[in-house]
Amino acid sequence: MSPHNRSRWNPGLILGLALLALIVAIAALAPLLFTTPANALGPRLAPPSPEHWLGTDAAGHDVLLRSLVATRLTLLLTAGATAIAVITGIILGTGVWLVRPWAREIFLRVIDAMVAFPGLLLALVVAAVLGAGGSSALIAIGLSGIPYFARLTANLAAKISQQEYVSTARLLGVSHSRIATRHMLPNMAEPLLVLAASTFAATLTAISALSFVGLGVQSPAYDWGKLLNEALPSLLANRPYQMAGPAALIVVTGLAAVLIGDGLAGAANPRAHHTPSKTRPHPTTPDQTPPPSDEHLADIRDLWIHSGDTPLVKGITFTIRHGEILGIVGESGSGKTLTAMALAQLLPDGLTPTATRMSISDLDLRRPAPPTAMTDAISLIYQDPGSTFNPALRMGTQLTEVLRTHKRLGTRAATQRVLDALRTVHMSRPEHRLKQHPHELSGGMRQRAMIATALTVQPRLIIADEPTTALDVTVQAEILRELKRVNNEYNASIMFISHDIGVVRALCDRVIVMYHGEIVEQIAARDLTVESAQHPYTRALLHATPDIDGPAGEKPTPQPAQEHTHG
Template identity: 50%
Template sequence: MTATNLLPRNRRPADGPSPGSARTKRRRRPGLMLTLGLTGLGLLVVLAVVAPWIWGDRAEELGPSVHLGSSGEHWLGTDALGRDIFARTMVATRLTLELSALATLIASTVGITLGTLIWVSGPRIRAVGLRVIDVMISYPAVILALAIAAILDPGPKACVIAIGAAGSPSFARLTANLAASVAGRDFVGSARLLGVGPLRLMRRHILPNIAEPLLVLLSVSYAHTLMALSGLSFLGLGVQLPDYDWGQLLAGGLQSLYTNPVEAVGPAVAIVLAGLSASFVGDGLAAAANRSRRADAPAKATKPAEANAAAAVGTAPAVPDDAVLVVDDLRVLRKDGTALVDGVSFHIGAAEIVGVVGESGSGKSLTAMAAARLLPGGLHATARTAELRHPDSAALDLVAPGAENAETRRRLAVEIGIVYQDPSASFNPALKLGGQLTETLRVHLKASRREAREQAIEQLDFVRLTDPASRLRQYPHELSGGMRQRAMIAAALLTRPRLIIADEPTTALDVTVQAEVLRLLRAANERDGTAMLFISHDIAVVGDLCDRVLVMYAGRLVEELTAEDVREGRARHPYTQALLAATPRLDTAAAAPAESAGGPEASAGEPASAEPVRTLAAIPGRPPQPDERPPGCAFAPRCPQVLAACHDTPPPVHSPAPGLSVLCHLEQAGARTGETGTDKPLEAAR
């Protein structure tokens, strides 16, 4: 089904649990825990403020009755000097909470700063820093605290520094891991394209989006810090006389545990209740968290595949004078030398829409991101030519190393617009839309806030987003998926770029919204004459929207053909044929009744032009991994027309007509079965 067959979108009921559903009932417990925790901590804070005024004198008053048990006058008895244990426990609340808060502040500040600096540093410093954090966190925090406290003089200062330093690795590792997950989001890539520096990138785009899990760790760390500080005071390394906290009171109570056990009850209960309150806050925040957090999977170690290079398209096609993007022999490589994109060559002319189609893992998005200089970490691109051309200025080299100067960043931000696949990841959820849409105009085109706002409203109106002025004051989560994708298209069009890269912009949307998004992209192309690189899994959509189509398989460009050839089923490569055979077509359904009504006999008298019923074909197997490509054609293990040479010999490039190319042995052998889109080539595969 192509986009032209889709109906306008209708309003759908909002999803979500009813007030009495089981899902809503399950949410009550985390809210209760958070309420209990905050209430407990609030009462402790109030007690810390008022306790010295109410019980301060009584806590220091010496009495004749020593080691007295619980009584109406002394609820928790008295100590060895006759002082009231209950009053001293209440007064010790202030110092205990203050020291715990200070140690937690040191741990969080040092850890978050360290994790941030490690992430914004270069890859070598980052690798060494992460290993150092792993070594530090492998030791228990109490052991590190004891070692630091033993080196320094015993006292509250040494105790706080020791616990703060021992707790910082946990914050550092969490910050670094969360920053790594958020750094791969689309809005971070857009910020880099705008030229945002590393420190501002962390402060503005990354830290606000990892604040929630850091806050959870902060509350849990406070509970651990309070217990660790009490433990050090209990061992005599913390608070020293005449000052006292709960840990020191607990140590004094344990000295008379067998003669007067009630002395240890007050500080012990206080430590447990304070720790539980902080833990409840952390657990409640963790249970209520609703932001998705993704961890990057570790890269699989692979071996270089030098033999794959021979199968690359060797020569770029003739490039017109008005070409906007020119790519010749593009390769995207991992650090170990494995080619994820292997020798791709193409060009995009002015006002032309070029589609790239292929299965997942074929290298479509990597090719597009290499053109925008937005490759993920650990990958780098090389090419004989990779240029973004402008009639009034020099061509911009898109793969030149060390070319991240201010002018390069400005041209990338102004001349390339990107529409990402997932609308929920297109914008920074911590910032309002207005600042994000107008940033490029204000930073690189020096537009005033008023001018940038007016242009943003104009583009939002062009993409038919209702009430565009009020949308600028909203956060991304206040918009639906289709509205966010419209806003992303508006952001890509704001600078009137020469090239738009649309990386599967309709994948995360329902079919009715997909049609609207495709119509907007076509309208933008016709209004501004913008060149477009459109990436999709759907070859039918590509054939309907684009002027030319590039088919990629296993990191290589296997065929280039016109959109008319795609619509008419005139593909030549077996892989393109398979994609067409696996695509549903509405115009073949009419043949079904004729065959089912009378069987073969009834259809014998039909005209020869009658189209038989066509069933969808599945492509057997799966594409090879980049380090497991065969020396010959990568599609050979799945191809129903495979020849002996396909397994061992790289297929040559053939150009059956100007502007067309196919990477296949069948062209040379003359063994083609016929026009593609037919079922005969895939019958053996089924």
């Protein structure tokens, strides 16, 4: 066995599997071997002896043999009820984050209301309505566990549904079912396994409790809960040994479930096996707006982005020419990234864009665009390389997905193109990197991989949202040179968002300065100096930029601009 495989077999998992194997063996063999002697009548209420290790019950049945025979029915009822709760809960909890926001709110409130109702009380009500019996107990306990598991799954899915790799999958037109099974569930596997194991243990207790109070399995059948019920008079008569058999089996089975859940959770986490090497305006109708100039690739006019009634981006207008590198600067919260995400149709839920025009060539971005059209039009280089890639998938699968799905390239051709792109951005050992998980790459390497992905599809517009933030200065220079090369060779336009005014001045052709959701100035990059800038906020930004070549001494403290004008 390889070291990688050995690392998955932790002591807790081994012990849990051993205990479960013992219980399953008992469930499989005991009814075949001991049903007849377990139903035979002997001396009543006999104490433990070599013939009857745990004594006999009030009817003269061997307590130990009946406990062993009851294992099969108890496990089947527990497994069935757990499956109902877990499968239905996962479907509801995951699906609620794939529907429209208004439907999501309704479903979440319904789940919250159901969770507020005590599960065991719900099970008692359902069991009473359906009538006493094993099948009724199974359905009752299964239904009572659904809200709890759905709520936990929804909490886990909430964060994952907002990750950039899920947003990208939506942009590419991946179906909801595939997003759930490929991107969301694998990244929830670790906690879901623990929760499923805990649910199994809790279900075992609940099934036994229903039988104990007379709403579960009925005579002549018996499970562990019914055996505990039959032994209750013996406990009151100071004969606790008659409860030892079913009670011990319940404890051992529950412990096995918890140990297996913890062990599988560790095995499902790839990070555990490796050491790695963050009042609205009403726009005019589109027909009243003149068409964009042929020299413009992107044309954005009167773009507003609202969160409820609060405007975050306030009626900005700008264009991007073919082959132009447009820089966007401004402090955090000025609306730079929101503007870029509006173009990519990847705004978070709750934010609403409106615009007179928002287009790339003849592609109207105000309405949902076909995935292939968006792939040809825009590539994204995200700011945070840590949340860009799906941690459950290997790099090769993710880097080639767009080429295989939307460019219709075969696996070999797509892999070769990705390898070429990785070499272009100076990724070390690119063939090996394709076999690794994202956590095995450093932040800078993940950023290079993301840039390489953007380059492979040769889009018309590359949106680079602070693409060199995670890189050291040497690598920053290499990446910036690569972006410039792509711009020159492929005539790709680039929207470059950055806080580094020095980089923007050196790389870009033209610069937009944003403040509080507005464009306060548009200026040629070569004129981005204190002497040439017209707006006070632009000059304040430039004053705040360190200048190692300037004279020593304090610079004026930047003050927020009080006037806002559209450049």
